[in-house]
Amino acid sequence: MTIDQPTVTQPAPGGAIRTLRRRAPVIALSLVSVLSAGVVLAQVLQQPKPVHTASVDAARPAAPVKLDTVTVQRGEIQQTVEAAGKLQLYKFVDVSPQIGGQVKDVLVQIGDTVKAGALVVEITxxxxxxxxxxxxxxxxxxxxxxxxxxxxxxxxxxxxxxxxxxxxxxxxxxxxxxxxxxxxxxxxxxxxxxxxxxxxxxxxxxxxxxxxxxxxxLAPIAGTVVAINAHPGQNVGPGQPAAPLLRIADQTKMTVQARVAEIDVTRLRRGMTATFTTPGYPGQHWTGKLRQVMPIPADGTGEQGKETFYNVLFEVNNPDQQLMSGMSAQVQFIVSQSQDALLLPVRALGAADADGMYAANVIDADRKVSPRKLKIGLRNKQNVQVLSGLSAGEQVLVGKLPAPAPAPVVQPAKAPSA
Missing domain, CATH: 1.10.287 (Helix Hairpins)
Known part of the structure; x- marks a missing residue:
């Protein structure tokens, strides 16, 4: 049987010290517990509050959808037939000998400009x-x-x-x-x-x-010497089938010979305007009037398995003699045109219905879309002429309407843990 001994407190200073040492472990343990609890509470207070992501996304405004639009404008439109061509001499004379003899002298060179009646060749x-x-x-x-x-x-x-x-x-x-x-x-x-x-x-x-x-x-006409076949000492005669002595051409006017496909040649008429460009002078345009459509196919066309083309002729003034025979030409025959037309790019035009009307979507200032039915007139590769259904300045949507953005998914917010 154990009898607990009472604790005796000594009055001496040393006894006091002994009493404190016995209680120190208990006090330290209690202090650690209190500090630990404080740290946990502070961490709980400093944790961010749970955010309801669905609510924030719903409150944020959606970015506007980018739309590809074009503006209806007024301008000129031309409906054309395109063809490739070559420049030719419009007026020229081949100078041949009128008597038999021997060429004594050739008094001109290729490129020389001569007047009518000028001496060009002497024959003995x-x-x-x-x-x-x-x-x-x-x-x-x-x-x-x-x-x-x-x-x-x-x-x-x-x-x-x-x-x-x-x-x-x-x-x-x-x-x-x-x-x-x-x-x-x-x-x-x-x-x-x-x-x-x-x-x-x-x-x-x-x-x-x-x-x-x-x-x-003598030179029969005024012009430019474009070819010479004679040389001193050459025997010539009026009945010989040789080449002419020389050729003189009036280059102040040129002829354009264009090759037009049979599918397009029926749209051409005499007197219609024709324009062309040539690679030698980029950016420059020349204009003339259609003179003649040759009624027979061009050489080498229309044969078995080949497309048929027809030669179409027109003249163009060449006062500065910039154009030369043999130059290539990209020709456009203007079938019809309108000077002040409502123009819409072809890519903004929808499909035609059974009545020949075309669909288009117009975007107003509030970005609302309204469908329209358009009546179309002239058209080319870039634009169409709008006869009814649109006004100048209106915005037309290119392509199909964009699909609406999916609705945001709202997830319930999680409750904070105890």
Missing amino acids: PTVQPAKVESNRAQMARLQAELSDQRAQLDFAELQFKRQTQLKAQNATREDAFESSRMGVSSASARVDSINAQIRQVEANLKIDEDSRQHAQV
Whole structure:
């Protein structure tokens, strides 16, 4: 049996110290418990309050959906037929020799500008100068014989007139009268013969003169020398199938020959406006009027398995001679056009219904969408002409309406743990 001993407190200072040492572990344990509880409470107070994510997302405004729109505007629209073409000479002359001979000199070069009547080539004719002088001498001799024969004819006529008077007076013989009459006839025949010979010599002299004149080849028109086939020493003749001596062209006007597909050529009419560009002068445009649609297919087209094309011709002024033969051209024939039309890009146009009306969606200032029915006129690859259903300045949606954004999912907030 154990008897608990009472605790004796010593009055001495040392006893007090012993009493405190016995109680120190109990006090320290109690203090640690209190501090631990304080830290836990502080952590609880400092924890963020649970946030209801669904409520915050619902309160935040949704970002606006970006819409692809175009503005209806007024402007010019053209409906065209496009074709590829080449530039050609509009007016040119091939200069050929008119006499036989040898080229003595070529007085021009390719690219030279000449006036009408200018000397361009000299030819030495095959006609010999001695022959020319012989014809002239023969002409002089015949002229002298003609003068003598006319004098004899005048004398014969006087004799015949006298014999006629004497015969009326029965004062001459019959044979004398007949002889005078035959003298007149003979003299007149000799005059006619000499005149015939003179005409023959005149013809020969004219040939000689023409040969002399044709030996100097003159430019028949004013223009530019674009080709030369003659060279000094070359033998030429009027009947030879050789190339012409040279070619002179008037380049102040050019012809455009365009190749148009058969599916489009039926839309073209004489006099309609045609424009074209050429790679040599980017950004520049030339304009002319359609002159002719050739009624037969272009060479090399329309055969088995090949598309048919037709040549279409029109002229364009070329005062500065910028354009040259052989240049390529991208041609547009203006079938129809409108100067002040309501224009809408093709990509903003919907499908056509059974009545030929087209659907479009218009966006107003409050971003509300309203469907419209449009009546369309002219159209090309970029724009269409709106005849009814829209006004200038309205915004038209491109493509389909955007799908509405999904509604936010609201999740219940979790209660804080105890």
